[in-house]
Amino acid sequence: MSLGTNSKADAGSGWAETAKIVVQALAIAMVVRVFFYQPFNIPSGSMKSTLLIGDYLFVSKLSYGYSRFSFPFSPDIFSGRVFASEPKRGDVAVFRLPQDESIDYIKRVVGLPGDEIQMKSGVLYINGTAVPKVYKDEFKNIECDRYFRHCRDVVYKRYEETLPEGIKYTVLDLEQGGEFDDTDVFKVPAGHYFMMGDNRDNSSDSRATVGYVPFENFIGRAEIIFFSAAVDEPEAMRWLSPWTWPFDIRWSRFFNLVR
Template sequence: MAEKTQTKPAANGTPKPKSEVWETVVILVQALLIALVFRSLLFQPFSIPTASLQSNLMIGDYILTSKYTYGYSKYSFPFDFAPFNGRIFGRAPAQGEIAVFRPVPQQVDYVKRVIGLPGDTIQMKSGVLHINGEAVKKERVGTIIDTDSFGVSIPVIQYRETLPNGTSYIVQEISDSQPMDNTAVYKVPAGHYFMMGDNRDRSSDSRVLRSVGYVPLENFIGKAEVRFFSIKDNINPWQIWRWPGNVRLDRMFQSVYQ
């Protein structure tokens, strides 16, 4: 006699057919694959944990980066693995764009603004950015209080900086005499980029060669596009009970280039 197979009773006591169990597994696998493709090929979310791009990107902002804009490398995929060498498709980062990348000496992702292109020379003189020997236009716009990830608040001066290609944005400084306000001349190597934070005196960026330095094209992950969520004090977004009074509605669903 053939043995009869049995299905495990469901919570209500009714056996659940094996076909339904299999369909549920298939749906879950499909959902995971879609999420993986979305994250690897289209858009990847990132949170902003530090003050290096304030006030353009605040601590507690969540952004979406487009993966396809700069194409794909091993840093585009989970586990830093790709079945090819170098970078394929996409275009090169443009001066003034905010990008997520992996510095060569680091194992964590950074987000900064593209300042120097391959072959450019970069130097800071008394807080003024110089590109290829020319001072970048810098106009004072006001003073605000800036708070870093350690909760330290200090007054900073805000300026509007305009790059040679016309890209304009707000930078802020404690003063023009901080440690990285006067630097040597940096010569950006071929195939590399020079990245800087907008919060100039509170940013570890390409000016610090030992920890960030020049960024190879292959190490770019994506171009920052929009803020889709923002919450004060870097509160975990899953703590919904803390949203009232802490979610910054005025910073949500906006381009990072406003």
């Protein structure tokens, strides 16, 4: 006597197993996103040339511990931070804008609590000492309005800065004597940080509208670029010409660490 199989039962069991695997995978992905790494994309040029418009990166939430801004919808269930670890000077960090806590910003940590920060003739001063700034090369970029109606070639001077801790990174300078090249002295309050964009003449940061950023507003430290596409260039009309999409991808930026 031969044993038959119930194909309908087998099919139902297969679908149930597949659904179970999908649910488990989604649950793991949610846990990772909420507690460990959150993806962000770069919508503006304030961190050029370190980060470009169209970069997608992972931000480590473990780096600074957790505040209410670490979680979806920012539930007001506690104040301050748990498992806190303070940001280090030179970190590229994502935070909530103090003036509008629904908006995410990404900048570099320049001033720690108690520091005095000032810009003089385009040079960064920390506690009265100039941060070394050495010319490297030119950074050429095509910049357009949001509808690509007006585009122009822009050439920046690129410099390397070295913080007191020895951390090196590059900054851009578009014009000498720019609006933010000379400032008053900023005294960073306790529990706050002074943030600046690497694109020094085109960054809304602690020198102007952003002000000092409370530790509680930090979400995490930018770690690695996992995808990048040239969405800010006139050729990148990707929604109109799908066949060009592979050519818009910046393959060389994949898996670059954020420094």
